[in-house]
Amino acid sequence: MTLNLDTRQRAMLAEMGVRVWLPQSLEPVELAHVQVASQEASASPAPQPVRSQTAAQALEPVLAQFQALEGVAEMDWPALQASVAECRACGLCNSRKNTVFGAGVAADATPQAVDWMIVGEVPAAAEDEQATPFVGDAGVLLDNMLRACGLSRTPDAEKESGREKGSVFVTNVLKCTTPGNRNPKPEELAQCLPYLQRQIALVQPKIIVAMGRLAANALLQATVSDVQSLPLGKLRGQVHRYNNTPVVVTYHPAYVMRNLPEKGKVWADLCLAMAHLQAL
Ligand code: SF4
Known part of the structure; x- marks a missing residue:
């Protein structure tokens, strides 16, 4: 996988409002300093709320109680x-329409190792409705950015176009939506976490991108001692670990849709992930 963006990828990013500067020969050590500028673009706000830290802060003590489904x-x-x-x-089974297992190359009955795994937070109402993670404006933004990386959760289309550069599986920490899109309770997160852990174990991603506070907390609680108290911005710009799998933290696309200048930061984080894969 290369970091040299072709004309089509640059045009795609420009359409998204992301202006990219990359040096001609980018060495891995330089990647944390990739400079990305963003510009505002018109877009309607996504319905998914920005998740607070409150539920996740209380996650650790509850985990011990609920760890095994x-x-x-x-x-x-x-x-x-x-x-x-x-x-x-957990009680969320009573208010969901559908469970949201995931989407992408591993979503069929035959699991296979993937290059990238994107982990979001909690299915929003539209995701519940469609039984698919990352839909609506936030999903379009994610798909466009993945496409700019040469990735797609509909890999056959990418393969046919000759643009495929890696496989991706997209999911959330929680598999059911919450009533009124409220923040999940710690016991709901703890109860559901084994599903995500098993998904990771089975698809063996080369890299995980944790999108949002709840995803970062769920994946880094064992390796970053103060993860729950650190602002998400402090977790960005470096490669963490979940077991032996590299993890890059970034903002959730739903948050970005409400804070469009942050779009460039998400692109920078994806560049960091691409570069880390390239250096493996
Ligand atoms: S544990 Fe997860 S999948 Fe099961 S009901 Fe709760 S949120 Fe849904």
């Missing part, structure tokens, strides 16, 4: 999909 750690992909679809392990 029966048998999840041994499930294969089809069993995991079925388990999520039928799950009634």
Whole structure:
């Protein structure tokens, strides 16, 4: 995977309102300093709220209590999909229309290793409706940025166009929406987390991009001691670890839709992830 953006990728980013500057020969050590400027573009606000830190702050003590959903750690992909679809392990099963398992190359019945895994936070109402993560304006923004990286959650189309540079699986920490898009309770997060952990174990991503506060907390609680108290901005710009998998933290696209100048920062974080993969 190369960081040299072709004309089409640059045009795509320009359309998104992201203006990119990259040096001619970018060495991995320089990547944390990729300079990206953003400009505002008109877009309607996404319905998904910006998740507060409150629920996640209380996650750790609750995790010890709820860590094991029966048998999840041994499930294969089809069993995991079925388990999520039928799950009634927390009260959110009563208000959801659908569970949201994930989308992308590994979403069919045959799991396979992926290059990228994108982890969001909580399915919004539209995601619940469509049983698909990252839909609406935030989903369009994510898809456009992934496409600029040569990635797509509909890989066949990318393959046919000859643009595919890696496979991607997209999911959320929580598999059910919350009533009124409220922040999830710590026990709901803790109860659902084994599903995400098993997804990661099965698709073995080369890199994970954690989008948003809840995703960062869920993935980095074991490796960043003060993750819950650190502003998300402080977690950006470096490569963390979830077990042995590299993790890059960035803002959630729904937040970016409400704070358009931050768009360039998300692009910079994706560049960091691309560069890290390139250096592997
Ligand atoms: S949020 Fe997770 S744990 Fe709760 S019912 Fe849905 S799938 Fe089960």
